[in-house]
Amino acid sequence: MQKIKVIIIFNNTPDYISPEEVRPVMESYVSTYGFSIDRLVFNFISKERLLELNQKYLNHDTDTDIITFDYSKNKTLSAEFFISLWAVGLSAEKEGQSLENETLRVLVHGVLHCLGKKDASNDQKSEMRGLEDDFIKMFHVKQNSHV
Numbered sequence: 001m002q003k004i005k006v007i008i009i010f011n012n013t014p015d016y017i018s019p020e021e022v023r024p025v026m027e028s029y030v031s032t033y034g035f036s037i038d039r040l041v042f043n044f045i046s047k048e049r050l051l052e053l054n055q056k057y058l059n060h061d062t063d064t065d066i067i068t069f070d071y072s073k074n075k076t077l078s079a080e081f082f083i084s085l086w087a088v089g090l091s092a093e094k095e096g097q098s099l100e101n102e103t104l105r106v107l108v109h110g111v112l113h114c115l116g117k118k119d120a121s122n123d124q125k126s127e128m129r130g131l132e133d134d135f136i137k138m139f140h141v142k143q144n145s146h147v
Contacts, residue, residue, distance in 0.1 A: 006037045012044040014085060016100050025138045026111065030077060033115050038078040042107060047086040063087055068110040081110040101136055108135040 006027055010019040030037055045053075053067050054060045065087035071078040083106055092102035112131055113119075119128045 007039040008037065009039075009041045010044075011042065013042070014044060014099070014103065017103055021139070022104070022107065025135070026107070029108065029135050029138060030111065030115070035072075035075045035077055035115060038072075038076045040077060040111070041080045042110075043080065043082045044085055045082050047084050050082055050084040050087070053082055065091055066106050066110050068113050070114045072114050077111065077114050079110065079114050081107070083107075083110075104136050104139065105132045108132050 006023075008019070008023045008026060010017070010022075013019055026040070027037055047063060050067065051061075051063055054062065054064055057069075058067065063084065063086075065084055067082045069080045069082075071080075083103075085103075088102050088106050089099060091097070091106075092099050095102065097105070109119075109128065109132055112128060117124075117128055117131065119125045
């Protein structure tokens, strides 16, 4: 049986994130849910460009940290993510997290949505936060607790 090639692409990645380290961890994390990865593309873009995408595709006139375009089917992930490092920086400061931790959190947040996880209610947000923390811990990065 031939192994399917996993494609995980990072565009305009900040220096403090290593795609070579993230790829295998992301693949392992996704597999714990019984999913596989076909193609994931993470695009780090400006605050202004993300706002344009948010307005055009979601009819939202607000800044956000990530927009996910999910093309997944049959437990195989295929998606494109657009991430604002400006918004990630604000969240990191607000949550008392490092930029590395918060960027990893946003990366997996988009992937968790592709896995069917929601964050509309407080209970869902709390579950999502725990799942994000589990991902971050896979990097052996010191995790600050949230209050």
